[in-house]
Amino acid sequence: MSTNTAFDSSDEEMSSAESPFKFPPHPDDPAWLAVLSRVSSSLNLFCALISAVIVSLMTLLIIVEICLRFFSLSTFMADTLVGYGVAATTFLSAAWALEHGAMIRVTALTNVLPSAFQWLAEMFCLVATEAIFVFLINYQWHSVYKFWVRGTVGQHYIKIPLWIPESFFLIGLTLLGLQVLVRLLRVLAVGHKSEGSLKI
Amino acid sequence: MSVALASVLLLALLALFLGLGNWIFAGLLLSGAGAMWLILDFPWVRIGAIATKVISSSAVSWELAAIPIFIWMGDIIFRTDISERLFRGLAPIVAKIPGGLLHTNVFGCTLFAAISGSSTATTATVGKITVPELKKRDYSMSLAAGSLAGAGSFGLLIPPSIAMIIYGVLAEVSIAKLFIAGILPGIMMAALYSGYIAIMSIAFPNMAPRYDGDISLRAILKGLGELVPIGALMFVVLGSIYSGLATPSEAAAVGVFCAIVITILTRQFSVKLLVESLMNTLRISSMICMLIASSAFLSAAIAYMHLPTMITEMIANLNLPPYGVLLILAVLYIVLGMFLDGTSMTVMTVPIAVPLIIQAGYEPLWFGIYLVIMIEMSTITPPVGLNLYILQALTERSLGATILAAAPFFLLLCIGTALLAAFPQIVLWLPSAL
Numbered sequence: 001m002s003t004n005t006a007f008d009s010s011d012e013e014m015s016s017a018e019s020p021f022k023f024p025p026h027p028d029d030p031a032w033l034a035v036l037s038r039v040s041s042s043l044n045l046f047c048a049l050i051s052a053v054i055v056s057l058m059t060l061l062i063i064v065e066i067c068l069r070f071f072s073l074s075t076f077m078a079d080t081l082v083g084y085g086v087a088a089t090t091f092l093s094a095a096w097a098l099e100h101g102a103m104i105r106v107t108a109l110t111n112v113l114p115s116a117f118q119w120l121a122e123m124f125c126l127v128a129t130e131a132i133f134v135f136l137i138n139y140q141w142h143s144v145y146k147f148w149v150r151g152t153v154g155q156h157y158i159k160i161p162l163w164i165p166e167s168f169f170l171i172g173l174t175l176l177g178l179q180v181l182v183r184l185l186r187v188l189a190v191g192h193k194s195e196g197s198l199k200i
Numbered sequence: 201m202s203v204a205l206a207s208v209l210l211l212a213l214l215a216l217f218l219g220l221g222n223w224i225f226a227g228l229l230l231s232g233a234g235a236m237w238l239i240l241d242f243p244w245v246r247i248g249a250i251a252t253k254v255i256s257s258s259a260v261s262w263e264l265a266a267i268p269i270f271i272w273m274g275d276i277i278f279r280t281d282i283s284e285r286l287f288r289g290l291a292p293i294v295a296k297i298p299g300g301l302l303h304t305n306v307f308g309c310t311l312f313a314a315i316s317g318s319s320t321a322t323t324a325t326v327g328k329i330t331v332p333e334l335k336k337r338d339y340s341m342s343l344a345a346g347s348l349a350g351a352g353s354f355g356l357l358i359p360p361s362i363a364m365i366i367y368g369v370l371a372e373v374s375i376a377k378l379f380i381a382g383i384l385p386g387i388m389m390a391a392l393y394s395g396y397i398a399i400m401s402i403a404f405p406n407m408a409p410r411y412d413g414d415i416s417l418r419a420i421l422k423g424l425g426e427l428v429p430i431g432a433l434m435f436v437v438l439g440s441i442y443s444g445l446a447t448p449s450e451a452a453a454v455g456v457f458c459a460i461v462i463t464i465l466t467r468q469f470s471v472k473l474l475v476e477s478l479m480n481t482l483r484i485s486s487m488i489c490m491l492i493a494s495s496a497f498l499s500a501a502i503a504y505m506h507l508p509t510m511i512t513e514m515i516a517n518l519n520l521p522p523y524g525v526l527l528i529l530a531v532l533y534i535v536l537g538m539f540l541d542g543t544s545m546t547v548m549t550v551p552i553a554v555p556l557i558i559q560a561g562y563e564p565l566w567f568g569i570y571l572v573i574m575i576e577m578s579t580i581t582p583p584v585g586l587n588l589y590i591l592q593a594l595t596e597r598s599l600g601a602t603i604l605a606a607a608p609f610f611l612l613l614c615i616g617t618a619l620l621a622a623f624p625q626i627v628l629w630l631p632s633a634l
Contacts, residue, residue, distance in 0.1 A: 020479035051486075052478045055268050062265070062453035066446065079262045082449065087259035089268060090489035093482040102483035103223045103490070108539055108583060110221040125222040132229050139248035140256070169256040 021045065024099065028190045036185070040178045041099060047175060048096035051089040058085040077158040084165045091172025095179045119187070126184040133177035140170045203510035210235050210502070214548075224544045225487075225494040229255075232498040240504055251497050258496035259489055262449060263369050268485035269452035270360050273437075274316035275477040276459040280468045282430060283329040286311060289426035292419040295411035299397035302339060302347055302408055304330050306393045309351035310386065311427070313358035314434045315455070317365070318484075319542075319579050323352030323587045327594045335595075340407035342605040343400060345595045349602070350393050350609030352587050353576035356542065358386040360437060360455075363542055363575050365448065366492060367568045370499075370550045375448045376441050377631040378568045384626050385569050388619065392612045429462045442634060488543050495547030508555040516559055525560040526621055529553060530574065537578025541586065545575060562624070569627045573617050580606040 023041040026034070058081075065078040097103055110121050146152075147163040154160045213234045217227035233251065236242040242250075286308045294303035308326040316322055327348045334344045356363045359379035368375035401408040413419070437455040440446035446454060463469040502508065515525060536545050550571075557567045579587040582603050592602045620626055 020476065048479070048482055051482050052475075055272065055478060055481065055485075058265060059269055059272070059453045059456050062269075062450050063457055066450055066454065082265045083260045083262045086261055086264045086268070086489065087256065089482065090259045090486055090493065093486040094490050097483045097486040097490075098223065100483060102487045103225060104487065104541055104544065105221050105223045106218050106539055106584075107221045109219045121220040125217075125220055125226075128217065128230055129222060129226040132226065132233060135233070135244075135248060136229075136251055136255075140252045143252050143256075165260065166256060169252070169259075 033189055037182050040182045044096040044099050047092040051093035054085050054089050058082050080156040088168040091168045094172050095175035098179055130180045137173045144170050206239050206505050209239050225490040228494040228498045232501040235501040254497050254500045255493045259493045266365050266449040266452045268481055270317045271484050272481040273455040273459045274321055275480050278321055279473050283325045285426045287329045289423040292415045292423045295415045299401035300408045300411045302397045303394055305347040306351045306390050309354045310390045313354035316355050317360045317362035319353045319355035320586050322355035323590050331594045338409055341595055343407050345591050345602055346605035346609050349580045349587050349591055349606035353579050356572050356576055357382050363572050366546050371554045371564050373564045380631045381569050381627045384630055389616050433458050491543050491547050499551040502551050508552050512555045512559045522560040533574035538581050539584055542575035566624050566627045577613050
């Protein structure tokens with residue numbers, strides 16, 4: 001199989017990844033990395049649960065809006081809140097989805113490379129990805145801070161301070177950056193083979 | 201910088217960041233930033249400002265809400281006994297058609313596709329019950345696997361379709377019109393598949409033994425009763441869109457509500473089912489929406505390079521007939537489909553392909569259906585054909601045998617595409633009539 005979500009996946013890892021509330025096991029991690037990994041996994045799961053609540057609320061809000069329509073009424077904010085809700089769920093659950101192997105990667109080429117080259121390719125990918133995340137975090141932080149200081153609000157019926165929706169992207173990027181850092185440290189500390197998650 | 205050099209550099213960046221096995225969404229971000237820095241010579245401050253603005257705003261969308269909510273609806277139904285009901289309901293109805301129960305694959309996928317936007321979910325749901333039943337009755341496993349491979353991809357073509365929502369958002373085409381446009385091509389493809397199964401069964405009778413079950417009128421009526429839950433959900437979701445009462449996002453929310461009601465009425469509801477379906481929804485929708493958001497940044501880079509305009513002008517100067525452009529795109533998509541999944545293919549190619557197709561005289565609405573069929577092909581072409589791996593596991597045959605079984609249905613998809621190109625009204629008539 002050439003498209004998968006990571007390199008190796010044992011049955012144990014697959015079964016754990018299938019349970020949304022369990023952290024993927026990494027028995028070979030040194031103690032310091034296990035602590036960091038647990039912090040990252042806990043934050044990922046916490047934000048994924050918030051995303052789940054947001055999806056439920058979005059669905060509920062749309063149904064309420066449809067019901068109100070029968071009485072010629074409207075919340076006047078469903079489209080705005082649902083739009084921001086989509087962004088919030090996407091960014092808040094991205095790191096959890098990455099950790100649980102839902103993000104696609106193409107491994108047609110790397111699968112046929114010798115092990116040492118696979119390690120180098122993985123290092124390159126992780127360093128490049130971490131670099132772009134740190135770069136984006138830096139600029140997104142400035143953006144959120146600017147909205148906070150200026151008190152900028154959205155141009156909709158409901159005046160939402162823009163630093164709130166912009167923060168979802170910042171939080172998502174930070175969690176992604178932490179998750180990739182954990183993977184990077186794991187590849188350095190434990191080696192390539194221990195890194196794995198679900199195949200699709 | 202010339203269009204050729206800019207294109208080659210961009211392709212080189214994509215090949216580097218995707219080919220080395222990076223996550224596709226991260227590869228798109230890196231390629232976009234790399235293109236702005238290397239090709240456009242933008243300062244990093246400007247790249248950072250563009251990236252954060254484009255990515256964060258591209259995910260704020262009412263239309264995109266249909267993606268997580270439709271996935272949730274399909275996932276709730278996927279966790280019920282829907283596949284057993286589909287088989288029990290369809291078996292007495294299709295038993296007399298040449299090919300017998302093999303048609304449960306085609307009709308089952310067509311029906312399930314009407315409540316699910318995913319081809320993998322359609323293949324897995326229908327296949328998990330039809331494959332063991334067909335195997336037990338000595339049906340040709342080659343024809344069973346092939347028909348499932350082909351019909352499983354209906355999840356993309358028959359509305360509601362996640363692929364159509366993504367295309368609609370990216371190409372700014374009405375999602376409701378795309379949903380309507382997919383119906384006739386979907387029925388046409390189902391007829392092509394069923395016709396092929398019937399012809400093969402008449403030519404080689406041992407491929408499809410006679411059905412030994414009850415096929416009386418009473419059995420048929422009882423079978424139709426089994427299909428009531430799926431019919432009700434189809435009626436509510438598609439009916440609300442086609443009647444103009446609801447947008448696709450609203451129809452998705454109503455669909456989730458109805459799916460929950462169905463699980464309660466059929467005594468299958470549990471909090472565990474609801475929570476697990478919701479968490480699985482997050483995995484898939486986050487992956488798709490992250491791809492859309494990161495591709496928006498790459499699209500911005502491509503737009504700053506004026507690449508769509510330049511490529512369109514270049515192709516126009518070649519004086520290719522419209523079919524020539526379609527053929528080039530078909531080859532490109534088939535090759536891409538061997539290595540990429542449908543969502544990645546869509547987000548990476550739409551910014552360039554849509555201006556090209558408009559230049560060639562085709563409607564973006566028509567191209568949406570064409571693109572969906574190209575994505576369908578990608579699900580059954582090796583080495584990356586997700587449906588092939590699902591079928592391999594279901595039929596317990598080798599991957600090579602599964603690929604061979606799917607090959608005739610791949611050719612039928614090609615024939616279907618040619619028919620749509622020759623008669624665009626198959627796609628365009630229903631949206632203009634409704």
